[in-house]
Amino acid sequence: MITKIKTNGREEWLALRKQYIGGSDAAAVVGLNPFASPFSLWAEKTGNLPEFEGNLATEVGTYLEEFVAKKFEKETGKTVRRCNLSLVNDKYPWAIANVDRLVVGEDAGLEIKTTSELNMKRFKNGEYPDNYFCQCCHYLAVTGKARWYLAVLIGNREFRTFTIDRDEDEIAALMQAEEKFWCDYVLARKTPPVDGHSATGETLKALYSEDSGESIDLGDCDRLFDRRKALTGQQKALKEEIDGIDNEIKVRLGNASRGLCGRWSVTWKEQRTAALDREKIKADYPEIDFSKYASQSRVFRVTEKKERTA
Numbered sequence: 001m002i003t004k005i006k007t008n009g010r011e012e013w014l015a016l017r018k019q020y021i022g023g024s025d026a027a028a029v030v031g032l033n034p035f036a037s038p039f040s041l042w043a044e045k046t047g048n049l050p051e052f053e054g055n056l057a058t059e060v061g062t063y064l065e066e067f068v069a070k071k072f073e074k075e076t077g078k079t080v081r082r083c084n085l086s087l088v089n090d091k092y093p094w095a096i097a098n099v100d101r102l103v104v105g106e107d108a109g110l111e112i113k114t115t116s117e118l119n120m121k122r123f124k125n126g127e128y129p130d131n132y133f134c135q136c137c138h139y140l141a142v143t144g145k146a147r148w149y150l151a152v153l154i155g156n157r158e159f160r161t162f163t164i165d166r167d168e169d170e171i172a173a174l175m176q177a178e179e180k181f182w183c184d185y186v187l188a189r190k191t192p193p194v195d196g197h198s199a200t201g202e203t204l205k206a207l208y209s210e211d212s213g214e215s216i217d218l219g220d221c222d223r224l225f226d227r228r229k230a231l232t233g234q235q236k237a238l239k240e241e242i243d244g245i246d247n248e249i250k251v252r253l254g255n256a257s258r259g260l261c262g263r264w265s266v267t268w269k270e271q272r273t274a275a276l277d278r279e280k281i282k283a284d285y286p287e288i289d290f291s292k293y294a295s296q297s298r299v300f301r302v303t304e305k306k307e308r309t310a
Helices: 010-017 023-029 038-045 056-076 117-126 130-143 168-187 198-207 222-253 278-284
Strands: 002-005 080-082 086-089 101-103 108-115 147-154 158-165 258-261 264-267
Touching: 010 086, 023 038, 023 130, 023 168, 038 168, 038 198, 056 080, 056 108, 056 147, 056 158, 086 130, 108 130, 117 147, 117 158, 130 147, 130 158, 130 168, 222 258
Parallel strands: 108 147
Antiparallel strands: 002 086, 080 101, 101 108, 147 158, 258 264
């Protein structure tokens, strides 16, 4: 059974959403969201960090939503309507759906997206981002509908539509992953495995922003440090090899700004930086105390003790 929930205002809606996995959370659960990781999502759902409330990009997206909906109607001949209720399905009690539009006279819904022109390559050959698919798959699961449409405005220059038909295997796999995440980590309040996602790093910085000054025993972490050392060595060797290739190309470029080679192109141009030269400013204005303008953050640094030899 599908339950429809009405909320009064954004604050109440955010409070409700925090109690479930939403469509925009689905991709993070399975590691396919470029902006969120399982760990950062866990921190939000358990109240360790405030839930993402949006930014200028999402605000612009909301503003353009009606335009994209009308454009979809014009391009496809279909009619869509808003759904101002949150939907919960008894079959998946951890999941909630707040859909953009429902298609009139068809067992289908519509997800609306606006994205930067910089993401154009993610739509080549009729493809679309994995996180969009996860969101639509989540809505198909919760609503029980047969089809979901995806309408995307790319950089205010391109408009594309996609059709995602219901696939029971895909839905089952996603719902299984969501259930495991919700039960094993959120309800159990157990941290999921950390990864190298930038969102995980930002979450850890926010969770542990204070430096207590104490020293602790990390226990059995030798394997982590040994692996880190090995990877750092590989990283250094790879960087040196890449730098060597770049330098060989630079020799061929000489003073040229651009070079072409089959399917490749390279540029080597002068570029001004917006960063200020602090040392030069301090020399020109020695009377100014620049320390009050310095930013502060915790720096992570690993060192290895050198074994003494007889």
